[in-house]
Amino acid sequence: MKRIFLLYIFLFINCTLFAQSKEDTWTAFWDKDTTHTGYKDKNGMIKIEPKFMGMTIANKFDDIIVVTEEENQSWKSYYLTKSGKIVGRDSLYIFDNGPDCENEGFIRFRDHKTDKMGMFNRDGKIVVPAEYSNLTKAINGMIIALKGAEKAMAPGTDGHFSWAGGDDNLIDINNKILIENFVSNDELNFYSVEKSKEPSKDPTRDSFLGVDGQYYSFINYDKEFTLWLKNSLLSDLSKDNLLKHSYEEIFYWKEPIGWINEPKTTFINKNYKLIKDKLLELNNPTCDYFVTTNGLNQFIYEADKYDQYFNNCNESKDWKYPIKSIIITHRDKKDSTQDHFDFLRTENGYQLISVSIRKGKLK
Template sequence: MKFKIFLFLTLLLSTISYSQQKSDWIRVENYDGSKIGYKDINGNVKIAVDLETTFAPPKYFNHIIPIFDLNNHNYYLLKNKQKIALDSVYISSDYELDCERENKIRFRDKKSRKIGFLNQNGNVIIPALYNYAAPFYNNLAVVLKNATRTCLEQGVDSLNCEHPIFKGGITQLINDKNQLVVDSIDTAIATNLNWYSLHVSATNKEQINRVSFKGVNGDFYSFIDYDKEFKNWFFNTFVPVVNQRSIKQLEKLSFIELTTWSENEQIWKNNKNSEVINSEFVEKLVSKVQFLLENPKNSFFNSSDLNPYIYQNKNYDEFYDCNGNLFKEKYPAYSFYINYVDANQSLEYQESIAFIKTEKGYKLFTYSFKN
């Protein structure tokens, strides 16, 4: 069978959790997934498996979750079964419900269609003032304000269209008290920032891997840029170790297990890194890295994701958020892709090596080699 091109940018829903709390309830489903409920960490049923929803609610129920049922009724549900904020559930552009982060969850005002935040008890703590608002990470959130809302569809009411588009406006950074921190921030840069690396100083000191923004109070807010950090780590740490052909050092730069596709068995295989990293594997890695360095036009790097059907054991628990998606704001993943072309520059096949940030730094965790 032909070698398959595997791009690790694909689907990322998850099976396991972000830092799950003991008080969290866990979503459970019936045999065909048509009904859901929740159980506690000990397996006790807290909400019977009889909820029928249009959109899947969060995998973990901390204090508050959104519900959107088959009759288009939507609301937020507390653990005491109280329903609040009727017809105000926030749904993302990719049709995903929000989940509680840092004791906050987004809601959408049913009249203005703008976004605000509820606290864990369902009380409004940030009014619906924003055209868009990202979740809070480290008590900071990126928001869009004063933009004009239009529709992708022609002749549709801009407040009720399925695919809204925002033009103009200002992208800002606010804190959890709804106070303005940075008046204008580049959205493209903001998507790559490690919000947990915040450093505040009176002067703007240029630092490797960091970007800074001047706050409204005159201080400079500095964050690690994940893209810069990963590139520097790859070329200045990973590549030298590979070229040294040190099995022991390469194991230290690898995740506890390495995942690859088995063409013979037609399955993804997860093996301990010590079972994979031998002299033969190292030589393969040396050749791939050398080709990558010598053929920059035929190689590229990109942010990556995890596939829940592959990365589903307990080793990956910490990498997922409350919705079961990759917690990329804390544990980003990256892949390097190598394109092999024929004499006509047509793609013959592609190989890749993927990395994920852990508490101990970036680690190699997946590879896809033809030979």
């Protein structure tokens, strides 16, 4: 049997430091006028008086954040570490009209003089120099880095663009190349990385040859979910098995109320036959369905129990906890409707968390 080595690129160091900072997470709070934000520690002691606004979107402060404050009737934006160090003045990385949020103690910045991206660590030190066209978040100590690309502006849009050309490499947080010409997709689970002398034979994994001659393999969420759906759910649609693979509460759409939720036992008991019949359609070769990948909607899943699935800026951590949505389309001569089943990837596997049925009626 070939020995497979688990690869933890700086994982032990990063996780230890990250866990230590998590013990004293600072929380954002408003001033009396709800116009400025400050931060308190876990004991309610004010660490930073309310003075930030604008691009200050971090609800929690662990390592390094983006802040904006007003000075002489103008705004200044920068990166702020927990020790009070200021770096990256006017070097914010903006995406979808919002600044970056740190992940695992690292945060991206853009040098607007060169229009290149780099990355700061939790101490405000540059660990990845600003020499890349684009960088992903640091995930388990790894970053997908695009270099030498050009912006291709989409015609008729307001500043939207895609990247043309360039080379994607997988690098670590010390800017060392792990895999050249990295052909990636959003379905890779970077926390599942394994390193071996030969490509993985696991059908749920994608393997890549590294610069060191070893193969790096990652679980592909799409392949994993497809196999799980077939072997763990559709093979046994009993009520007990459905409950086993359901989250503790199920959200569902009900007219005219909108999204509501119930404990899974209550919901499944009331709607078991309808849900079973809908899911059984997936076994029919003529069933018109597809699967998409999303993240939890922060405006629906607001309870504290869902905090682990969002980062400090209340963005879904879909790179670790994706939602797999099964969408079944029903067509007739007059209209077409779609039923939605959302499964959240949790530490306990995929679990049904929300349902929306248009052809049929939930109780």
